Amino acid sequence: MKWETVIGLEVHAQLNTRSKIFSGASTAFGAPPNTHASAVDIALPGTLPVLNRAAVEKAIRFGLSVGSRVNSRSIFARKNYFYPDLPKGYQISQYETPVVQGGSVTIVVGDAEKTVRLTRAHLEEDAGKSLHEDFHGETGIDLNRAGTPLLEIVSEPDMRSAAEAVAYAKALHGLVRWIDICDGNMQEGSFRCDANVSVRPAGSDKLGTRCEIKNLNSFRFLERAIDFEVRRQIELIEDGGSVLQETRLYDPDRDETRPMRSKEDAHDYRYFPDPDLLPLEVSEPWLAEIQADLPELPQTKRERFVSVYGLRAYDAVVLTTSPEISAYFETAADGAPGPVAKLCANWITGTLSARLNEEGIDIIDSRVGPRQLRGLVERIADGTISNKIARDVFDAIWSGEAQGEQAADAIIRARGLTQISDSGALEKIVDEVIAANAQQVEDYRGGKEKAVNSLVGQVMKATRGKANPQQVNEILRRKVIARG
Amino acid sequence: MHDATLKTLSDALAARKLSSVEATELFLGRIRTLNGRYNCFITVDEDRSLAQAKEADAARAAGRAEPLTGIPIAQKDIFCAKGWLTTCASKMLSNFVSPYDAHVVERFNRAGAVIIGKTNMDEFAMGSSNETSWYGPVRNPWDTDRVPGGSSGGSAAALAARLVPAATGTDTGGSIRQPCALTGTCGLKPTYGLVSRYGMIAFASSLDQGGPMARTAEDLALMLNTMVGFDLRDSTSLDRPVEDYMSDLQQSVRGLRIGLPREFFAEGLQPDVAKVVEAAVAQYKALGCKITEVALPNMGLSVPVYYVLAPAEASSNLARFDGVRYGYRTPQYRDLNEMYEKTRAEGFGAEVKRRILIGTYVLSHGYYDAYYIRAQKVRRLIAEDFARAFEKCDVIMGPTSPTTAFKLGEKAADPLQMYLSDIYTIAVNLAGLPGMSIPCGFDTQGLPVGLQIIGNYFREAQMLNVAHQYQLATDWHSRVPPHI
Structure with missing residues (x-):
């Protein structure tokens, strides 16, 4: 039987506010345990939460970026359960009425575009951490993270493969950094995914029983x-079993998922509106203010890159994976649509990206700046240098051989790399090559097309690569035929 | 001097007829000799109080005195006070020394008042007799075999016994008004949101409100001037223009429309209490007030609604008492669950456990709509009843409590009987309205009877005026219990 996979993701994005969602304590990562835990975070008797408006603004930024409805009134609720790193004995979250509802994210898998619908995005506070090491059988509690603002982004079960799920997660990851609401640091847990996975016979419109996988x-x-x-699910069903609704944990060391708790053990969280917090009201002027402050979104930028600069859709996607790369491109291609822009795109997604990867540096720290790249690319476009020579010039700029926006020209001049486009000089060299390689000339005349390549190579060698290969080719053919 | 009102003491201090140290020593001395009889205080710290008194005298000498500077005031042990044991009358917090001041405490400190001690109360303010305290019951100065009411029973009894001139209380369903009625003292529960709840250990967040307790309306006004004020740390605190609650005291009450809800004079009301309250109303008539009948048709539902909502919030509010970070922890446990279970089983008293269980039940999956949601709807109906009544009158009057002080142990075994003790006060909390109780006579056994005055939202100044004019015409408020 053919099976169809159905996936929905829940992403917890840590909002990059300076202070916590309900207290004034710092959200900075990596401080000594419990030094960023205020009376409110420790849940001392009598303390009360006060909502951080910056966290709300970030949630709204997200909602506006994905075409969601931002509710003019949303409610904070208490999710009640006992755990040592949950100081109040409840987590403040949003349940029935979240701040953001609906919306969608466009993903590109291969060449195909696909829309993943969002169910909702709601604000909540993070818990602390239980530390089991170094305490000789006891457990330590670090409440620095307790109260850190999270935006939980819930998708509809719209993804049909792991590749789509990854594309969606990457698109979200790019977006939250793009709109500056989350630093996206996955090692530090700033961006965490849970996946709801089920399978069903291809063609069926009934959803299978799902498992939620945590810790991704x-x-x-x-x-x-x-x-x-x-x-696992397909094998289970094909062997006559059935999938149990449960929460599973992914173990990267064994590359497998293991059951954590079944539906039967699920908590009754006893949600109810938090009486310590008023309903969250979002006014029209506030919404407009946040909207006005939003940068151009990747989707819009992508479309503009295609229509204004004439880029291919794929290049436009790559060039909008982060604000930094798109800013680099726009600086490089500024005011130059057409061939120069396309060359810029090719160089950024090709040579530059490869080099950045190799050396492990971010594009903002690139040792070839966008205007330097533009200077280089223009010399390719006007035929001064070939692509091959351009790579040498790129390396030279990278290693600091010349500075400033005119670095490419300086290097071309200093190294004498200007392509020989004076046809007189070129013809002279071609004549010499023809005279010295009678055999190849004969072969070519005899119909061996490949022989011309060897002759072109000889000319390139004689000019140390500075000849325009196309021009050489033309002259050669003309002269050999003329001689015949 | 121990019989002096706060106002008299304030004037004496201002006239330098008395120092704060002298006043503080006077009341500390009375507490030393009489507290054993009434058990009003959980914590007395003479050194700490005297240090504050010295500071107050120094401030006065430096010309920095306010009306409350140097006045000894007892704090209900539900208010966190820095450096003071703050127990909420629970074993659970029997070792909790607060590292911070509640907003109310902060304001009294800033006004130069002296904390004379922390008063006994029902455990976590759950009770109407002060019998649920882990520190033992408080006894009523009018008859030590009887309860002082609750939960602010320690503050009320201390006032009646002249151990303090003023005290704070909190009122979730009548916890200021009912003990005031049962001890012949005065207390006011302000409009919800007027007094910050920050640092006031939460019982039921949407109902809890701190307020002043004293022996005259004028003293309440003086205290309220200090207690009311916007606090950013409490999201339900109201940002309103500052009012002087003393300003309207002297106004005539001629023409004032007093509404009498017939539901307040129905079955269950002790006949001699009814008679005394009717006499008080007659007194108002003699002062030129107009008496009109009003209806509160949903009043009868207030007790059941309250005993859904208050326990629901309490079950969540008290989850933080888990033995992890502060407070009581069971000495022996094998694992986390046992630590939780034994800590909470040993740390909470029976009434607190009962309410946590009720609250957990009504919030549970499958019961939430039937109990919590429904109770919220009825709560709105009750508030609407009051709104309609206030179209016909300026203040509402009636008995504070259906009975006078009952015997210790009389209702302890029957929670329903106990809960009915607050039948006239609870609706006021549900509606968020201000309510007060002043003494208005005695029953046939010589036990004090309280007159309840309910005002419209933010009409505390008017209510205090109404009470003050009555106290100018009568002397019930200055009657002293026998043997005092």
């Missing part, structure tokens, strides 16, 4: 966990 803190784990889980 990298895109690779997300992909592997889903792949494993899909195989």
